[in-house]
Amino acid sequence: MTQHYDAVVIGAGQAGPPLAERLGQAGMKTAIVERHLLGGTCVNVGCIPTKTLVGSARIADLARRAGSFGVQVGGSVTVDMAQVKARKDEVAGSSNRNVESWIKGMENVSLIRGHALFNGPKSIEVNGETLTAERIFINVGARARVPDFPGIEDIDYLTNSGMMEVDFLPEHLLIVGGSYIGLEFAQMYRRFGAEVTVIEVQDRLIGREDDDVSAAVQEILEGEGVNIRLNAECIGFERGPMGVRMNIDCADDSTPIDGSHVLLAVGRVPNTHDLGLEHTGIEMTERGLIVVDDQLQTNVPGIWAMGEVNGRGAFTHTAYNDFEIVAANLLDSDSRSVNDRILCYGLFIDPPLGRVGMTERQVRESGRNALIGTRPMSRVGRAREFGETRGFMKVLVDADTREILGASILGLSGDEAVHVLLDNMYAQQPYTVLSRATHIHPTVTELIPTVLQSLKPLQ
Numbered sequence: 391m392t393q394h395y396d397a398v399v400i401g402a403g404q405a406g407p408p409l410a411e412r413l414g415q416a417g418m419k420t421a422i423v424e425r426h427l428l429g430g431t432c433v434n435v436g437c438i439p440t441k442t443l444v445g446s447a448r449i450a451d452l453a454r455r456a457g458s459f460g461v462q463v464g465g466s467v468t469v470d471m472a473q474v475k476a477r478k479d480e481v482a483g484s485s486n487r488n489v490e491s492w493i494k495g496m497e498n499v500s501l502i503r504g505h506a507l508f509n510g511p512k513s514i515e516v517n518g519e520t521l522t523a524e525r526i527f528i529n530v531g532a533r534a535r536v537p538d539f540p541g542i543e544d545i546d547y548l549t550n551s552g553m554m555e556v557d558f559l560p561e562h563l564l565i566v567g568g569s570y571i572g573l574e575f576a577q578m579y580r581r582f583g584a585e586v587t588v589i590e591v592q593d594r595l596i597g598r599e600d601d602d603v604s605a606a607v608q609e610i611l612e613g614e615g616v617n618i619r620l621n622a623e624c625i626g627f628e629r630g631p632m633g634v635r636m637n638i639d640c641a642d643d644s645t646p647i648d649g650s651h652v653l654l655a656v657g658r659v660p661n662t663h664d665l666g667l668e669h670t671g672i673e674m675t676e677r678g679l680i681v682v683d684d685q686l687q688t689n690v691p692g693i694w695a696m697g698e699v700n701g702r703g704a705f706t707h708t709a710y711n712d713f714e715i716v717a718a719n720l721l722d723s724d725s726r727s728v729n730d731r732i733l734c735y736g737l738f739i740d741p742p743l744g745r746v747g748m749t750e751r752q753v754r755e756s757g758r759n760a761l762i763g764t765r766p767m768s769r770v771g772r773a774r775e776f777g778e779t780r781g782f783m784k785v786l787v788d789a790d791t792r793e794i795l796g797a798s799i800l801g802l803s804g805d806e807a808v809h810v811l812l813d814n815m816y817a818q819q820p821y822t823v824l825s826r827a828t829h830i831h832p833t834v835t836e837l838i839p840t841v842l843q844s845l846k847p848l849q
Contacts, residue, residue, distance in 0.1 A: 401529035403430025414498035572655030744808030747796030792820035
């Protein structure tokens, strides 16, 4: 049996449902196909549940530090992991249910549960039924990468998805990967009470960041008792007395590590391997990413790719912006491009890192005539008041155009405060507009103008 639609959206992640809604509102008969969980990674095993866990871990940490604020809570702080998971499940489950209700209430939109498999450039098969459409939008996301480590098949391991089912406290959690996902889990489980060791192949954590950011993040985590092993090579696994033994060839220390559980946090791979894309003629990269143009169209007319599968952004906010770009061009006669997007993201340890634009290293490599301003969080009143003085602010400016090039804010509310700089960058206004602004006292953001007033040449 064949069903014809004006549009088919494959995947109900961040970009899929809002696009389906817009297409339906435009009068197009639309199908949205989802084989697993509505809402995609963010809602179910990513942003929402992990940040809910981060919230629980933060409360545990604050409770332990309450005495330094003059607050006596009495007795030792204990964490009920079953209750922590139940709270996470409720928050994420509510979001999942909301997405389902939203989709089912859309005009001209049909929700189809099942696995979509292309059998032609404008035809897909789902549950034995053929769906055809002149417009097809691929929004299938990505999954955790599982490297072929020696012995990996002999042990049980977790990924970010598997961690969502943990309702107990691991005795010793070994985390392979010292980047964003791994570090968030490292801090939260250390705060829950587990011993945690992070193993990273590079010579520092979060290698895409500047050296000073990496060093400060390492200091924060080690200050909370997280063990970190860098320059790890020849990683292998075998069963050990605690459950898992990890063999590592490190320049500094090659002593094997015994742990109870292993979390692999070493990147993600796109879910394009089982879509039948070989029947479409769509151009792909060696990593399995779908090649798109600046308006997110593939080389095959009538097929678009949004979210993690297109390699143009790996975040919830970039996936949603992909939807906005596609909808603007297709439905609003509004020419929008992915090239208009300014890089921004966060590392949600506590305190968090907010990042926008270029790093200091990238600015130096560009050869620009640049200015830099910095300020430690220990000189931010709000941070001192809340007993959170770890981290710093750093802003980079083009000395000739006076436009802000990039910033890193590692510290209390850094993930929120950085948006002041981001908005100024989108407005393409000189930094002086912000440096002369009057902000509310006492806040973290009020020190951003102060940083900009103290710019110095980047040596």
